[in-house]
Amino acid sequence: DVKVTQSSRYLVKRTGEKVFLECVQDMDHENMFWYRQDPGLGLRLIYFSYDVKMKEKGDIPEGYSVSREKKERFSLILESASTNQTSMYLCASSPSGRANEQFFGPGTRLTVL
Amino acid sequence: GESVGLHLPTLSVQEGDNSIINCAYSNSASDYFIWYKQESGKGPQFIIDIRSNMDKRQGQRVTVLLNKTVKHLSLQIAATQPGDSAVYFCAENERAYSGGGADGLTFGKGTHLIIQP
Numbered sequence: 414d415v416k417v418t419q420s421s422r423y424l425v426k427r428t429g430e431k432v433f434l435e436c437v438q439d440m441d442h443e444n445m446f447w448y449r450q451d452p453g454l455g456l457r458l459i460y461f462s463y464d465v466k467m468k469e470k471g472d473i474p475e476g477y478s479v480s481r482e483k484k485e486r487f488s489l490i491l492e493s494a495s496t497n498q499t500s501m502y503l504c505a506s507s508p509s510g511r512a513n514e515q516f517f518g519p520g521t522r523l524t525v526l
Numbered sequence: 527g528e529s530v531g532l533h534l535p536t537l538s539v540q541e542g543d544n545s546i547i548n549c550a551y552s553n554s555a556s557d558y559f560i561w562y563k564q565e566s567g568k569g570p571q572f573i574i575d576i577r578s579n580m581d582k583r584q585g586q587r588v589t590v591l592l593n594k595t596v597k598h599l600s601l602q603i604a605a606t607q608p609g610d611s612a613v614y615f616c617a618e619n620e621r622a623y624s625g626g627g628a629d630g631l632t633f634g635k636g637t638h639l640i641i642q643p
Contacts, residue, residue: 453635456570456633458632461630472630512629515572517569518569519568
């Protein structure tokens with residue numbers, strides 16, 4: 414089974430802090446994605462990566478950056494956390510050739526105070 | 527991508543009945559559609575997908591119907607069980623990406639399926 418793990422299930426940070434959310438997948442997938450999920454808004458794409466060191470902006474990249482130094486790991490960075498970044502963050506991965514069959518991690522619920 | 531939405535935010539069905547969850551999309555260029563199930567405290571889980579060149583696809587206890595004329599997608603769950611309680615999302619992409627490349631999916635806002643005993 415594909416396994417996508419996220420470093421924390423719950424995280425509480427203060428406004429202005431730098432926040433790192435880590436995601437690791439164990440199925441050698443080329444593609445990795447970061448979404449945020451908010452009530453009434455569904456899932457929205459922040460950034461994705463189709464290869465090591467490659468990144469592409471999604472629909473809502475403002476206030477975020479990403480890092481993909483290794484194939485299995487995709488990090489989401491909040492340079493200076495703000496209260497409107499309080500959300501559920503979901504990481505996903507998919508194989509090349511079946512990019513839409515995305516496998517999701519359990520999510521990290523981030524609260525910014 | 528353009529918005530993908532759902533007709534009803536909550537659907538309540540009796541255990542053993544069939545469930546039908548609907549989804550309307552607006553992007554006529556959408557080529558690939560997928561249904562996800564999200565249980566409480568978990569990430570979304572793939573259920574079934576369909577390409578735009580098909581109008582029906584069946585899985586185990588689930589069927590997805592696609593009507594491109596009216597831009598409508600539905601998920602039918604046969605003999606609904608308590609374990610089917612979850613939020614169901616439809617999602618789409620303009621490309622199937624079957625030959626490489628990638629893009630994020632555009633998700634609808636979700637329907638909460640509630641199973642009555």
